[in-house]
Amino acid sequence: MSNFYQNAPKHLLAVDCVIFGYEDDQLKILLFPRKVEPAKGQWSLIGGFVNENESTDDAASRVLLLNTGLSNIFMELLKVFSAPGRDPGARVVSVVYFALIRSNSQDDSILEEKDARWWPIADYPPLIFDHQQMVEDALSGLQMKAGQNLTGHELLPDVFTLRQLRTLYEAILQKPLDPGNFRKKVLSLNVLQKLDIKETTKSKKGAYYYQFAKDVAHANGNMILKL
Amino acid sequence: MSNFYQNAPKHLLAVDCVIFGYEDDQLKILLFPRKVEPAKGQWSLIGGFVNENESTDDAASRVLLLNTGLSNIFMELLKVFSAPGRDPGARVVSVVYFALIRSNSQDDSILEEKDARWWPIADYPPLIFDHQQMVEDALSGLQMKAGQNLTGHELLPDVFTLRQLRTLYEAILQKPLDPGNFRKKVLSLNVLQKLDIKETTKSKKGAYYYQFAKDVAHANGNMILKL
DNA sequence: CCAAAAGTGTTGCTTGTACACCCATGT
DNA sequence: ACATGGGTGTACAAGCAACACTTTTGG
Numbered sequence: 460m461s462n463f464y465q466n467a468p469k470h471l472l473a474v475d476c477v478i479f480g481y482e483d484d485q486l487k488i489l490l491f492p493r494k495v496e497p498a499k500g501q502w503s504l505i506g507g508f509v510n511e512n513e514s515t516d517d518a519a520s521r522v523l524l525l526n527t528g529l530s531n532i533f534m535e536l537l538k539v540f541s542a543p544g545r546d547p548g549a550r551v552v553s554v555v556y557f558a559l560i561r562s563n564s565q566d567d568s569i570l571e572e573k574d575a576r577w578w579p580i581a582d583y584p585p586l587i588f589d590h591q592q593m594v595e596d597a598l599s600g601l602q603m604k605a606g607q608n609l610t611g612h613e614l615l616p617d618v619f620t621l622r623q624l625r626t627l628y629e630a631i632l633q634k635p636l637d638p639g640n641f642r643k644k645v646l647s648l649n650v651l652q653k654l655d656i657k658e659t660t661k662s663k664k665g666a667y668y669y670q671f672a673k674d675v676a677h678a679n680g681n682m683i684l685k686l
Numbered sequence: 687m688s689n690f691y692q693n694a695p696k697h698l699l700a701v702d703c704v705i706f707g708y709e710d711d712q713l714k715i716l717l718f719p720r721k722v723e724p725a726k727g728q729w730s731l732i733g734g735f736v737n738e739n740e741s742t743d744d745a746a747s748r749v750l751l752l753n754t755g756l757s758n759i760f761m762e763l764l765k766v767f768s769a770p771g772r773d774p775g776a777r778v779v780s781v782v783y784f785a786l787i788r789s790n791s792q793d794d795s796i797l798e799e800k801d802a803r804w805w806p807i808a809d810y811p812p813l814i815f816d817h818q819q820m821v822e823d824a825l826s827g828l829q830m831k832a833g834q835n836l837t838g839h840e841l842l843p844d845v846f847t848l849r850q851l852r853t854l855y856e857a858i859l860q861k862p863l864d865p866g867n868f869r870k871k872v873l874s875l876n877v878l879q880k881l882d883i884k885e886t887t888k889s890k891k892g893a894y895y896y897q898f899a900k901d902v903a904h905a906n907g908n909m910i911l912k913l
Numbered sequence: 914c915c916a917a918a919a920g921t922g923t924t925g926c927t928t929g930t931a932c933a934c935c936c937a938t939g940t
Numbered sequence: 941a942c943a944t945g946g947g948t949g950t951a952c953a954a955g956c957a958a959c960a961c962t963t964t965t966g967g
Contacts, residue, residue: 461722461775463722464698464775464776468735468738469699470736471696472695472697495688496690509768510695512777513770515779538763539763541743541781542741543740548691551691552699554768622946637931637932640929640930640931642946642947644929659939661945662937662945662946663943664937664938664945666946666947848919849918849919864959865918866959867956867958869919871956886965888919889918889966890916890966890967891918891966912956
């Protein structure tokens with residue numbers, strides 16, 4: 460390795476994950492009590508150091524698997540946090556991802572073991588370091604993504620009613636949406652498949668279940684939601 | 687420093703800058719011949735290692751100042767490139783920024799000294815490593831930004847005609863725009879200030895010069911361009 | 914007078930928004 | 941029968957796209 464590389468400073472490099480879930484009609488984030496000093500015991504996002512020979516994407520996947528037991532999670536790069544002093548323990552540059560998971564789809568034993576807890580996005584405890592900023596940025600990122608792409612696949616059950624989808628969007632965008640208009644807009648995108656089953660607990664009439672169509676991939680092209 | 691930090695692997699961390707300029711009605715990028723092995727002499731983006739006690743933002747600013755002589759440049763985080771093996775010289779994680787500068791506003795001596803050259807975005811030479819991917823992503827990022835925010839401030843002279851602004855947008859979006867509609871849309875945003883001077887070389891009638899209004903900051907709020 | 918670019922106006926279409934309204938059904 | 945949520949229709953406004961038209965002035 461040449462001097463060019465040899466003389467350059469080396470850095471601790473971490474990934475942190477803002478994990479979104481959806482439960483009780485609320486958007487939630489998954490927080491963990493920090494296990495090491497400084498700030499041991501305080502609430503934080505889950506993270507980990509990036510290994511040699513590992514991309515940050517891979518590191519984030521590994522951290523997610525390790526701490527939730529889930530793989531194949533939707534995950535997206537959000538930002539880089541690198542202010543000197545952001546981590547009082549050492550100079551650490553953190554690459555932040557946000558992820559979407561079905562909060563009840565998993566074996567919860569791993570979460571219990573880590574003392575992880577779901578918190579409503581509107582009401583979570585103080586976080587260590589700059590993690591609150593990360594959460595705020597991640598929410599913006601999610602809102603943006605949801606506005607462009609009809610997201611939610613990852614947060615809802617396999618089949619869901621349009622009411623459920625709308626309530627999810629209301630939770631993400633944090634504002635009420637007109638039921639009729641939402642229905643028409645969403646159906647016009649042609650990415651949902653109507654099933655012949657009805658959900659009958661919420662109303663007497665019953666609401667049809669829908670699921671995301673298989674070929675969303677190329678249908679995804681240019682759908683823009685102004686909601 | 688605790689074991690938690692001490693045992694973690696350390697990484698070379700770099701910033702790379704996709705520098706956009708605008709000249710001869712063309713969107714251009716600034717490329718530099720690489721000065722070190724491997725791939726010495728080949729065209730590349732300009733970059734540099736991140737120092738201890740320096741944020742990646744600061745590192746990018748420093749790299750820009752060092753290599754163009756310019757400070758206070760518009761600059762935005764784009765992505766992180768971290769695939770193992772992306773740099774054959776060593777394992778380097780690169781944080782990529784894109785920047786907008788007036789390509790003729792500066793003292794060019796620094797650029798000449800570095801043998802830097804402006805290349806049209808539509809026709810630039812092969813680049814080292816993953817730098818071509820960086821340029822493509824940066825163009826997408828710029829297109830997105832331009833679609834949301836009436837960008838161009840940084841690429842145009844202080845005063846400009848609406849034709850110039852439109853031609854810039856055509857260069858960024860890489861498609862022709864209707865002159866009448868563009869004019870109406872842009873003026874409706876109320877961020878341009880009409881001057882009493884005319885440019886008279888392009889037409890007999892002459893076109894009024896405009897400049898960006900001072901208080902664009904808060905006017906920036908919610909302007910969306912669908913062009 | 915004519916060409917060429919600046920600038921304005923018109924028209925049709927698509928989309929969003931705010932509702933009113935019918936439908937189905939368990940109590 | 942009626943309250944409740946599901947689902948559809950309507951009427952207005954806003955915005956976009958295409959293009960016709962008017963203005964100005966140097967050659």
